Amino acid sequence: MNSIRLLGVRSFNGSTTQIIPRRTLVNTGSRVRGMLRDPADYLVSSSGRRYPENATGMAPIISNLKNYLSQNSVEGIDDKVLLQVLTHKSFAHGKKPFNEKLSVFGVHLLKEISAIHLIESEASEGASVEGLNVDVLGGTLSKRLLHKSVLAQFTRLNIPGIEKDIFWRNRNLMITDPAVNGENVVLFDTILATVGAVNLIKGKGVASDFIGKAILSGENSLVELAKATISKPQENKSE
Amino acid sequence: MISKIIEKKLVSLQLVRGLSSSTARSARNNAFNTVITEEVATKSPQLVTLHNRLRLPGSFKLSTLGRCLTCIQKDNKYPNNVGLSIFGKNLLSYHATELLLMKYPRLPLNVLNNAINGIIGDETLYSIGKEWGIQTDSSTAVEKFLNEEPEEITIGRLRFDNQNKSIESNLTVIDKKNTLTQEVAMASAVKSIVGAYYASSKSLQDTKKFIYNYILTTRHLKIQDMFEFEQPTRELAALCKRQGLEQPVTRLLSESGRASKRPVFLVAVFSGNEKLGESFGASLREAKIRASVNALMNWYLYSSLDVKLPSDADYSRETLKEVDHGIVIV
Incomplete structure (x- = not known):
């Protein structure tokens, strides 16, 4: 059932010229050609959460990510930035700040730090350079390390319930496979955006420590998960 | 041999x-x-x-x-x-x-x-x-x-x-x-x-x-030189709406030789009293598009005078409240 309401009146205070306030009629329900959709209609995530408009609404959504960061000694990132980390480009046709560029910033830092971690810690058959096993790079492990499915699995395991906090648009609600419906990509972008935000606000030193402590070490670390995905097909074959 | x-x-x-x-x-x-x-x-x-x-x-x-x-x-x-x-x-x-x-x-x-x-x-x-x-x-x-x-x-x-x-x-x-x-x-x-x-x-x-x-x-x-806009006027309008600015209005600043073979129109795009961009063209339409492109370029190519890098030893931007929103999707 469709309903039509007045979106609101926009006034421009401080302007010297007199501007007639703009009145916009918006439509709720099924789409009507030529009519604007009510923002309240589409500012809802795939999990049913409404996009917060103020700090009070923001707090329960970002609390999960905030706790994860504080557990790993990262504090002082503004709530608005954390909300942007949790917003994917697919949400609300890009009308709300999204995490695309933070994600790009994060991926480059993660590549650099994980490469240093691998050449310092992993053994290789090739000749090392000053004690660094550079031939590990370009191998299966280094490729799997930044694979979308591995990073998505890492995010699910280390920040439980984050998939419900992320604002994104599921391309098809009937598809439940996260590898097909886009959930893996969204989780991948979110964890990279988290790294990007820490780097942008706290600096590379803190971000590198965060990657070393939270992402590359521990039981559910990225390295362990990548190794598990490499060994899995072999186990199946032996079975 | x-x-x-x-x-x-x-x-x-x-x-x-x-x-x-x-x-x-x-x-x-x-x-x-x-x-x-x-x-x-x-x-x-x-x-x-x-x-x-x-x-x-x-x-x-x-x-x-x-x-x-x-x-x-x-x-x-x-x-x-x-x-x-x-x-x-x-x-x-x-x-x-x-x-x-x-x-x-x-x-x-x-x-x-x-x-x-x-x-x-x-x-x-x-x-x-x-x-x-x-x-x-x-x-x-x-x-x-x-x-x-x-x-x-x-x-x-x-x-x-x-x-x-x-x-x-x-x-x-x-x-x-x-x-x-x-x-x-x-x-x-x-x-x-x-x-x-x-x-x-x-x-x-x-x-x-x-x-x-x-x-x-x-x-x-x-x-x-790397920018290419498909619908600059529409993109500018969407950008202004997103940033909470007044809708862009194009105004003719000056012109010469309207009836001649080679007229030139100088046009600017305003949001309220703020001039966003300015350009010229051989027709009003061309000048309007060029002015919108100029306004968009001014927005996207914004550069801080004091560039600090996260890899610098003394870097910290804890006061940062907003990160770039992202591109305008038209």
């Missing part, structure tokens, strides 16, 4: 080749390769010159520099530079992205990627490698053998299986079995030197200095 000598040399060359293939060397695998020794590398005039020219630290061994110049080859004698090249690329990509994102925080992603490619793409790194004086090894194995070329000369040159083999002037054979072109091989050598710099110094700050001094600040990039 000469033909007999050549025949003898070719026979012994075949023996050497047979021996090398029996050691099961693969193109990528470095496991069974002999390493360039420091003793041999020290005798290489090209390696010593390149080392001095780039003012590499003493901890950067000449043998490592020799490895940087060894690309993937069918019969690899020495360990190749694949790992070093990947590592160097990671270091370069991070610093190029950081520099561009901090300098132009509002750049759209496609422009950012093109700009990164412009700074550290294969074409750019090829020209940087040439400026560094890296020589390419174009002689064949037979020529080397017949000339009795010493090992130290060979290791001082960039060695790779060239995809494009020049047989005569104006005649090039493209061998698709070989994956490397001269451009790609030279770029991989430059990236490897960056990777090896970190391996030798074990310092990210020193590596950053090297990257800035020798790569990132050596080229001037015209980012403004």
Whole structure:
């Protein structure tokens, strides 16, 4: 059932010229050609959460990510930035700040730090350079390390319930496979955006420590998960 | 007599080749390769010159520099530079992205990627490698053998299986079995030197200095030429709406020769009393579009006067409340 309401009146205070306030009629329900959709209609995530408009609404959504960061000694990132980390480009046709560029910033830092971690810690058959096993790079492990499915699995395991906090648009609600419906990509972008935000606000030193402590070490670390995905097909074959 | 000598040399060359293939060397695998020794590398005039020219630290061994110049080859004698090249690329990509994102925080992603490619793409790194004086090894194995070329000369040159083999002037054979072109091989050598710099110094700050001094600040990039707008007026309207600004209005500032063959209209786009952009055109429509493009460029190419980088030692932006929203989706 469709309903039509007045979106609101926009006034421009401080302007010297007199501007007639703009009145916009918006439509709720099924789409009507030529009519604007009510923002309240589409500012809802795939999990049913409404996009917060103020700090009070923001707090329960970002609390999960905030706790994860504080557990790993990262504090002082503004709530608005954390909300942007949790917003994917697919949400609300890009009308709300999204995490695309933070994600790009994060991926480059993660590549650099994980490469240093691998050449310092992993053994290789090739000749090392000053004690660094550079031939590990370009191998299966280094490729799997930044694979979308591995990073998505890492995010699910280390920040439980984050998939419900992320604002994104599921391309098809009937598809439940996260590898097909886009959930893996969204989780991948979110964890990279988290790294990007820490780097942008706290600096590379803190971000590198965060990657070393939270992402590359521990039981559910990225390295362990990548190794598990490499060994899995072999186990199946032996079975 | 000469033909007999050549025949003898070719026979012994075949023996050497047979021996090398029996050691099961693969193109990528470095496991069974002999390493360039420091003793041999020290005798290489090209390696010593390149080392001095780039003012590499003493901890950067000449043998490592020799490895940087060894690309993937069918019969690899020495360990190749694949790992070093990947590592160097990671270091370069991070610093190029950081520099561009901090300098132009509002750049759209496609422009950012093109700009990164412009700074550290294969074409750019090829020209940087040439400026560094890296020589390419174009002689064949037979020529080397017949000339009795010493090992130290060979290791001082960039060695790779060239995809494009020049047989005569104006005649090039493209061998698709070989994956490397001269451009790609030279770029991989430059990236490897960056990777090896970190391996030798074990310092990210020193590596950053090297990257800035020798790569990132050596080229001037015209980012403004990388933009292409399909619907600039619509995009500007969407941008103003998103940023909470008044809807853009185009106003004619001045004109000349409206009835003539070549009229010129000077038009500006305003949001309230704020002028967003200005341009001219031969028609009102053209001037309006150009002014919208100018306004969008002013927005996307915003640059802070005081650019600080997260990799700087004293960096902190805890007061930052907002990060760039992202591109305008029309």
